[in-house]
Amino acid sequence: MKNVLGRDIPEYIEGIGKLEPFQGAWTKLKEGWMNEPPVAIATKAKLPHENKLYKTLEEAIIKTNPVNGMTVSFHHHLREGDDVIVNCISILAKLGIKNMTLASSSLTTAHDGLVPYLQDGTITRIYSSGIREKLGKAISKGVLDIPVIIQSHGGRARAIRTGKIKIDLAIIAAASADCEGNATGTDGKSAFGSIGYSMVDVEYAKQVIVVTDNLVDYPCIPISIPQNYVDYVVKVDSIGDPSKIASGTTRITKSPMDLRIARLAADVIEHSGFFVNNFSFQVGAGGATLAVAKFIREKMIKKNITGSFMLGGITSYCVDMLNENLFKALFDVQSFDAAVSSSLLNNKRHIEVSSTLYANPFNCGCLTNKLDIVVLGVLEIDVDFNVNVITSSEGYITGASGGHSDTASGAKLAVAVCPSFRGRIPIIKKNVNTVVTPGESIDVLVTERGICVNPKNKELETRLRKAGLNIRDIHDLEKEVDGITGVPEKIQFTDKIVGIVEYRDGTIIDVIRQVKE
Amino acid sequence: MVIKQQAQAGTFESSDMLVLVEPVSEGTGRIIELHSPVMIQFGKSIKEEIINVLDEYEIKDVRLICNDKGALSATISARVETAIRRALMIQDGVLPSK
């Protein structure tokens, strides 16, 4: 069956079930409630002064009675420095557990070590927002029988709440924790800031282990994950490599191309009509998507504009803007560098939020519903403004859905930024390999060779043209890029589906096929 | 024209192509070894661009080792032409050889 974007979606997949095709960003949401019933929160009882502390992860895992076919969940707040996921999977594999579903909020380059466990049947299903490098390539080459399910951050929260992801065991890495399991990421030698992705896991998981390399005297403050959700606590020597978890202060890029694109994007924002007092803002963590913040900051100071909040993945640049009183608050679901953890710890206007408050569309209004302006990167974008952030131009799974479709849907102005081509590969195409964010959610595309406004935004286009910006038809730009790089040969895929891309409302927006070798 | 000596042109930098030209015995034909991160998408185009320059200089026998880093066609033909001219020893406007 075809979904509303014309992508071919199978009606049923063995191991996953019936699929609902994507019908538009708001089709399900405008009904005003969630059709799927939520599942019950885990119910347990514990007697007072029971010991939760176990000496090793292995002991704690054994205590949880792991079984074949179980679902184990993790967060990815340790980013490239994570030591926990591969370690836990190898423990479970050693215990002879097979057929597991891995439900991580995302997977990074730190998780290439999981490939053997996919090959030998230890892990047979994966839910994740993103998958990279060797792991992504192995999946694209068809190592799993059941397709992986790519979800947005908001979509994952929904999936856990509805029991689509039934977490048997959630293993939460914490930078600090106490013997009862109160835990946080904001303090400790491996501090990583917000632990927002785990908050919904601990509510619904049947069992929860908190693992930390910094066991503190009771109570652990702040209480980001409260003890009443935690079954077991383990102290290990190290949860990961601090230099890769939270590198130094995020610097604004020096790349002339990124700076140029960022400057143009800031000009678009300035003249969009949305750059007014109390605007809310979200930017990326690097490259052009972060550099826009630098130019916006300068414009805010020049024009005496103060914003209301910044949202999302928070870098130290955002923290600086908060401290300069350019914004009233930061809502932090993921912290990107070391300076952010201490701000989260010390500044009450820097607020830790769960993925469900951040982006789950099925509640009385998540934060992305209140967002005015978001700047987003892309791996590919097509002439209908559909965006791919999950597969490379070669067709391999390499990126992440993340908060892309969540923020783009809610923002009044969603600005996609990218160079028009990268190393001879066009980024603006007639059709992207995989759609993650539908074109209806993207308002403007900013490249170094021109700015393209989504045709549905006639008023915005008039405003930007009047401001003298270089507005072009996206079809013309796409043709021009073809002229510069040459038209690439198409990547060949087989019929086997290796991944399905779930939109935030649970419908399927696209599928990922196996790359033909 | 006949390739007289080994020569190279270009760099390993992004958007460039490093071209190494080697003479081969008469009748060997054109051996083109191409390494490129965009082999699937542009391998065919790149080979055509290389062959166009070889045709222009009427080179029948040569070995080319090309290390592409996503160069555009203008760069590919420039690097191949430079390497060929150096290998043919017909470069003009250069420092006098010792």
Add this chain to the structure above:
Amino acid sequence: MKKHKRRTALYIPGHNPAMVQQGGVYGADMVLLDLEDSVALSEKDAARILVRNMIKAINFYNTEVTVRINHIDTPFGITDLEYIVPVKPEAIRLPKIETKDDVIRVIEMIEKIEKKHGIPSGNIKIHPMIETAIGVQNVFEIAGAHPCIDAITIGGQDLTADMGIVKTKDNAGLDYARKAIVMAAKANRIDALDSVFADVNDDEGLRIETEYAKKIGFTGKAVINPRQIDIIHDVFNPTDEEIRVAIKIVKAFNENIAKGIGVFALDGKMIDAPVVTRAQHVLNLTDIDINEM
């Protein structure tokens, strides 16, 4: 054909394909594809072949495509012309010009090459660089040597070397030379371009030097990193107020001249020819066409 604005001239090493292919995206008014000092002696052939191909293939949008060739007395310069002239760059920048004769020789060579390829002459603009003391002394003659010369520029680094002085932050040693070059440019009614500000991390220093350059009469400045472009444009661009006043003056002038009146009063001030010329110059720096208002 609309005259090019020349507030910024972005230097791009001619042997660097990544930089050349992006030359037109940074919003510089001119791009200087360099075959001279930024290209190693062993790579002169590679750079000129690359630049030739790039000029043919790459879209530089509204940026004025300029090539800085090697001096024709080097082993490279004449060959540079032979490769580059046929692809018709908009301007050619000539390093180390010392006499009127230097320039005329180059122009004659260009005309010869154009004739050989059946290209009409007179379209490629010539921008001599003054980089030696002799050049400074001869600059008035050089600037007026030929109608194709529509800009003249200073090579600060080489000039201080030729003078045997150290280049200081305040450029005191170059002050006379800069002003002499500007004066020669003004006397010949052509553009005067200042040399690069080398410290790419010093935004404030760049702004100060550019403001001084504008004050003494330079109409633009060379750039070595795209991030310098916005600051220089900011300095050279007229303010909104200056534009408003200029529009008023030129409009009033057009109305008055239609009635045969050449000098008139506006807001209590006398408006005569020099005032109108200055106002028109301001409008030339913007994209405003007074006839469309």
